[in-house]
Amino acid sequence: MLSRLALRAAPGVLRNLSPSLSAGALCAARSFHGGQPCLAPLPPLPERGGAVRHGFIPEEFFQFLYPKTGVTGPYMLGTGLTLYLVSKEIYVFNNETVSAVVFLSLVIYAVKRFGPDVAAFAEKINEEKLAKVSTIKNDSIKALETAIQQEKKEQERVAVRSYIFDAKRNNVAMLLEINYRERMLMVYNEVKKRLDYQVAMQHLKRRKEQDHMIGWVERNVVQSITPQQHKESIAKCILDLKALSKAAQATV
Amino acid sequence: MAGRRVAQKAIDWMAFAEYVSPDNRMKFNALKTISDTISSRLTSLPEKPPAIDWEYYRRTIAVAGLVDEFEKKFSALKIPMPVDTETAKIDAQEKATEKDAIAYVDASKARVVEYEKELERYQNMIPFELMTWEELNEAFHETRLDKEKHRYWPHKPITDM
Numbered sequence: 136m137l138s139r140l141a142l143r144a145a146p147g148v149l150r151n152l153s154p155s156l157s158a159g160a161l162c163a164a165r166s167f168h169g170g171q172p173c174l175a176p177l178p179p180l181p182e183r184g185g186a187v188r189h190g191f192i193p194e195e196f197f198q199f200l201y202p203k204t205g206v207t208g209p210y211m212l213g214t215g216l217t218l219y220l221v222s223k224e225i226y227v228f229n230n231e232t233v234s235a236v237v238f239l240s241l242v243i244y245a246v247k248r249f250g251p252d253v254a255a256f257a258e259k260i261n262e263e264k265l266a267k268v269s270t271i272k273n274d275s276i277k278a279l280e281t282a283i284q285q286e287k288k289e290q291e292r293v294a295v296r297s298y299i300f301d302a303k304r305n306n307v308a309m310l311l312e313i314n315y316r317e318r319m320l321m322v323y324n325e326v327k328k329r330l331d332y333q334v335a336m337q338h339l340k341r342r343k344e345q346d347h348m349i350g351w352v353e354r355n356v357v358q359s360i361t362p363q364q365h366k367e368s369i370a371k372c373i374l375d376l377k378a379l380s381k382a383a384q385a386t387v
Numbered sequence: 388m389a390g391r392r393v394a395q396k397a398i399d400w401m402a403f404a405e406y407v408s409p410d411n412r413m414k415f416n417a418l419k420t421i422s423d424t425i426s427s428r429l430t431s432l433p434e435k436p437p438a439i440d441w442e443y444y445r446r447t448i449a450v451a452g453l454v455d456e457f458e459k460k461f462s463a464l465k466i467p468m469p470v471d472t473e474t475a476k477i478d479a480q481e482k483a484t485e486k487d488a489i490a491y492v493d494a495s496k497a498r499v500v501e502y503e504k505e506l507e508r509y510q511n512m513i514p515f516e517l518m519t520w521e522e523l524n525e526a527f528h529e530t531r532l533d534k535e536k537h538r539y540w541p542h543k544p545i546t547d548m
Contacts, residue, residue, distance in 0.1 A: 179516075179517045265515050265516065268515050268523075269515060272509055272512070272515075275505075275509060276506060276509050276510070279502045279505055279506045279509070280506065282498075282502050283499050283502045283503065283506070286495045286498055286499045286502070287499065289408075289491075289495060290492050290495050290496070291406060292406045292407075292408060293488045293491055293492055293495075294492075295402075295403070295406045296481075296484060296488055297481075298398060298399075298402075298403045298406070299418070300477055300478075300480070300481040300484075301398055302398050302403075302418060302422055303477045304474055304477055305398060305422065306421065306422055306425050307471065307473045307474055307477065308471075308474075309425045309426060309429050310425060311468070311469045311471055312429060313425065313428055313429050313432060314469045315466065315468055315469055316429075316432040316433070316434070317432065318466050319435070319436050319466055320432065320433070320436050322436070322461075322464065322466060323436035323437070323439070324436075326439065326457060326461050327439060329457070330439070330444050330448070330454070330457060333444075333448045333450065333453065334444065334447050334448060337447070337448060337449055
């Protein structure tokens, strides 16, 4: 009712409004339904069915009848309804009924006998599927986390790149320094070597001169000894020897 | 003067080694070996050559004026510092690397953001127990069946089954 009224009033409202606002104003002016909209995340459907009695009658049915009829009421209703159908011949017993009873008992037997196995089999297939997809999901999550860690580590590695260049510059500076020191040391060594050479030369020269002088003196002395002197000296030696031997005998 | 020049930025090799990736380990080891060799050579050399005992030579050597001339020339001799041509190259190299590194870090950050988005998608996903087929197709596009291309069940090539 109200919405229709609003609709009827709308052209008048629209005319008053600027054209750019018209669509929004129309939406605001109309309230199509006042009910609470269904919130998006619906609760998931139950995994298992609700409680039942006698295999197929829902518990809620009994709970619904209890206030009106008491505890035996539902059973009375069932029994009375059956008797009514039978006595009025609305339901007629015939060969179909026998067949239905046999068929139903077979079905019940089969469900009781094989139901759990089939359920377990179906459950297993479902579990396998779920396990497969969750493995994929977990692997992907792990791979992504690893990748993020790797990237962060790479970023850190890039951040300390200055180490390499510092090391290189250090090496260059040290090499230059080594070169400089080696040159200084070389100059020092060369100068010292030459000075030492001079010293050594001087020593050598002096020794040579001394040797030469000694040789010359000796030679001149030997030359100056005459045969007369030679004989005298030999005789003196023999006399000395004799005196020595006497002294040796006396002591013995 | 010499001591001052060598006092460069000291490099923490232990910290450096922690940041080296396994595939660059060989290069790092080579660099470290070279640096260690150079620094040990540097420490083995004296900072200044020992002084020459001029008095001793003056007393010993008889040739007049020789030692004085030696001393004069030795003290006059200035050894030039070796010219540094490599540091400029290294600086240029660093500058070039700088650009690459910034680009790489930016790309890496972008990649990290992408990965994190993907990770969040995975973590906020509806649990598989509660998923419908439509939601599964939404989450993993490759599970969607192309019914236009493969018109009959199972809507995908038999070889993929």
